[in-house]
Amino acid sequence: MPLRNLKKPVFIGVGMFLVLTALTQFLVYFWYQSARYTEIQRLSNQANAKKERVHITLTNTLSSIRTLAFIVEEHGIPNDFDRIAEKLLKVNPLVDAIELLQGGVITHVYPVNGNEAAIGYNVLSDTIRHRGALIALRRKDFFFAGPVKLKQGGIAVIGRQPIFINGKFWGFAAVLIKLSGFVKATGIDADSNPDFRYQLSRVHPDGYEEFFLPAPAIPNEGDFVTIEVPNTEWKLYVTSLNQNGIYHHALVLCTLGLLFSTVVGIFSWYTAAQPEKLERLVDRRTSQLTMEKELSDSIINSLPGIIYIYDKDRKFFRWNRNFESVSGYTSEEVKDMHPLDFFEGEDKELLRNKIETVFQKGQADVEAYFYTRNKEKIIYYFNGNVAQFDGNTYLIGMGIDISKRVAAEKDIQNLNARLQATIERLQARNNDLQQFSYVVSHNLRNPIARILGLASIFGDDINENKVVVEKIAEATAQLDDTVKDISTIVSARNVTEKYEYISFSDEWKNVRNTLKDEIDQSKAVISVDFSEAPGITSARSYINNMLYNLVSNAIKFRTPGVPAVISVKTKIHKHGICIIVEDNGIGIDLAKNGTKIFGLYKRFGPESIPGKGIGLCLTKNQVESLHGKIEVTSTPGKGSTFTIYLPTA
Amino acid sequence: MKESSLPSHIVLIDDDSVTNMVNKKIIYITFPTIRVTPYADAAIALRDLKHWEATDATQLPDLIFLDINMPHMDGWEFLDEFITLSEAVLQKTKIVMLTSSVDINDIAKSKTYKPVTDFLSKPLNKDNLRTVLQYQSV
Known part of the structure; x- marks a missing residue:
């Protein structure tokens, strides 16, 4: 060659x-x-x-x-x-x-x-x-x-x-x-x-x-x-005399002809050599390009993701082997396909916009489900870049299978959500426990401090000593009560009872009997409606106590001079049932007291109304031990609504 | 201890009458010369302080033993009102928290009130009374 x-x-x-x-x-x-x-x-x-x-x-x-x-x-x-x-x-x-x-x-x-x-x-x-x-x-x-x-x-x-x-x-x-x-x-002389x-x-x-x-x-x-x-x-x-002239002329012409031939010969050689040179150059460039193409081919074929190039008419121009093996389409089929053929549902519109964005702004990326020939969907991360070559505009895209990552992300999200819920629950519990320990320490230390104080002034005065001993006995009794209360509350946190089916109307009868005197005295009007959720499988004494405490509080904190109107009903909600007790009583200033109302020994309302501040605390603990929650809405002077959410197994 | 450094008037504020009785006795046993005025209701104590402030500042106590957990007006509400009194009152009258609370949040909160100089746990006894009074006198 x-x-x-x-x-x-x-x-x-x-x-x-x-x-x-x-x-x-x-x-x-x-x-x-x-x-x-x-x-x-x-x-x-x-x-x-x-x-x-x-x-x-x-x-x-x-x-x-x-x-x-x-x-x-x-x-x-x-x-x-x-x-x-x-x-x-x-x-x-x-x-x-x-x-x-x-x-x-x-x-x-x-x-x-x-x-x-x-x-x-x-x-x-x-x-x-x-x-x-x-x-x-x-x-x-x-x-x-x-x-x-x-x-x-x-x-x-x-x-x-x-x-x-x-x-x-x-x-x-x-x-x-x-x-x-x-x-x-004759004129044949030289001069004439x-x-x-x-x-x-x-x-x-x-x-x-x-x-x-x-x-x-x-x-x-x-x-x-x-x-x-x-x-x-x-x-x-x-x-x-002209003779030499012709000869010389001929000689000059000969020389010129030779010169001309030489020049044209050289020029021809040079001109003829140009295409050859060009051809050699083209050969060299071609082999270089071939090498580069082979290199780029092997690169794009060895990359883990899918790679594809298509033009402004969305006509596929090139793609790697992975693209075919992942999509399941043959090279011939891909040629006639539209990029959006690989997407379905909402993703189709999303991709349409993203592709437009790439052509307009030069770059875009998206996560979407890539549909294979067998309609199997794989979540992919796509990154598109615009490229100009050969005077045309192309989109060079790369896709990475992120199903593992997405699955992991979902796991993490779920885990996080659960963790967050656990953290919130634990924080709430911790808060409760802190409150509890605070109240407990106060209520335990109070009588103990009193006893210690009284003991320290025990002296020579017999009359005074008599009073001191009486007071010590009182304080000791108070201490005993407190310990009993704490024991009640703490035990409420662990359900030891067997779960059984409880009919709300049956249980209400029991509670009503227990509260007979209070109801009669207060002339409270109580309406019940258990039609939506007639019963629940739960701990009987807990349900009994919830109804008792909420209704007894509703009677206790009724608006003076106004007949108490109390509604007790059960309803079905998303995860189970709820018990709703509504009254027209004095209400609670929740903005001021917030969730304190469920704390131990927290009492609200007038001093005249008896109570230790145990009932709602116990109810809350029982609800929580059944994995439920209790909420309250109230308007001072208008009434309160307590709602207990209980999950059904 | 010099007599002159002792406070002449101490106010006790606690809803528990037994506590007030015991504390009054202990102060009497330890420093018999100190005048002690007990209150079961913080609001009434505040009313008297305002009265003394207006009429006869010499009647103002040198020291108040204040409980936190009280019905009607609790220790914090009392403090919030107290710090609004005149400079004469704030200069003369110091407050020592005396409570059955062991909550560190309460201790921290009490320190944010300038007149509060100490935080004691119930019950009051001769030793901690002496300590507080020495501190008060310095």
């Missing part, structure tokens, strides 16, 4: 380079060829133009020698050769000299001045120079020879017209054109056109070319065009 990754971009880069190089080089080559072709075309055109000009120039000079030849053919050698020649030269200024040859020997020349050396020269006998003359002779028409070095000096082109008289070769009429003048006239260069050669029969114009004779490199000039042995060469 890495090898491939490394090779591919290099391959592309190199390939791109090669292809582009080939392409650019080909294009340059093509351009070069076409440029050359264009150049050659140009050269050819130029060459043709020049050839025409050379031809015309030569032809123009021809009229001079034709005229001379005509004169000789018609009239023989003219006497006034110089005059005719002069006229001919005037007509054609390019011609430098006119000659007349008889046979091959120059007989006349104009102008003579400077050309004297030519007279008498036999051109046909000069094997080096006679070629042009022989060609003209053979053609029987004019022919330009040369350029040649003249006998009289200088280089010139010689045009010869053979002259025939009566069909017999007579001689030649010839013109001499100096090369320099010819070159200038900066763009082109010309060369003129004479092709010898053996193929040897003799060049006449200054070097370079033929361009060493680049293209040139040659053209033969008619009626001569000449070849005209045309080349241009």
